[in-house]
Amino acid sequence: MKVLGLDPGIDNFGYALLEVKNSKLLLKNWDTLVTHSFSEISEKLAFLFKSLQELLEINRPEIIVTEKAFNQRLSLSEKGLFQSQALVLLLGGLFKIPVKSYSPSEIKKTLTQKGNAQKRELFDLIKLLFKNHFIVFNNSQLEENFFKENYSFKISHKIDALAIALTYIVENKLIQCYIP
Numbered sequence: 001m002k003v004l005g006l007d008p009g010i011d012n013f014g015y016a017l018l019e020v021k022n023s024k025l026l027l028k029n030w031d032t033l034v035t036h037s038f039s040e041i042s043e044k045l046a047f048l049f050k051s052l053q054e055l056l057e058i059n060r061p062e063i064i065v066t067e068k069a070f071n072q073r074l075s076l077s078e079k080g081l082f083q084s085q086a087l088v089l090l091l092g093g094l095f096k097i098p099v100k101s102y103s104p105s106e107i108k109k110t111l112t113q114k115g116n117a118q119k120r121e122l123f124d125l126i127k128l129l130f131k132n133h134f135i136v137f138n139n140s141q142l143e144e145n146f147f148k149e150n151y152s153f154k155i156s157h158k159i160d161a162l163a164i165a166l167t168y169i170v171e172n173k174l175i176q177c178y179i180p
Helices: 041-059 076-095 104-112 119-131 140-148 153-171
Strands: 002-007 012-021 024-034 063-067 099-102 135-137
Touching: 002 041, 002 153, 012 041, 012 153, 024 041, 024 153, 041 076, 063 076, 063 153, 076 099, 099 104, 099 153, 104 119, 104 153, 119 135, 119 153
Parallel strands: 002 063, 024 135, 063 099
Antiparallel strands: 002 012, 012 024
């Protein structure tokens, strides 16, 4: 089963495509779509739409999993989150792929047992899952680059997207595992 985790954002949109295979997780692709070169929000949304459309056409995931948009406060970044979240729902509908959403605290609680865990804790957990070959890279270059990196804003969107996909996999018991 292919699970596409998405960390929506208008400037930085992370994605991670995991395939459940033989009690292992194969990271087929992950990246962050960056829209800083576009000045208009319409251009940013068009770029994100086309990029995600191509990702769905090529990979055909069975489920899209994303972060829930909040409505408690409306900062500029959250307005972008709502707009990019709408793209996810639209593409899910166009491709007839179900979309599941989790709040950040649900993701953190599922993976770390603490709903208030820091992003660094998620990064450390995911690095441990890679080191123990629970998650396997599809590409040796991706693996080499990952283990050279420390936690930073640059990698945070990919990590969040991967954590979102892992939450779905763990919650739905697609593999038998224990995540401490």
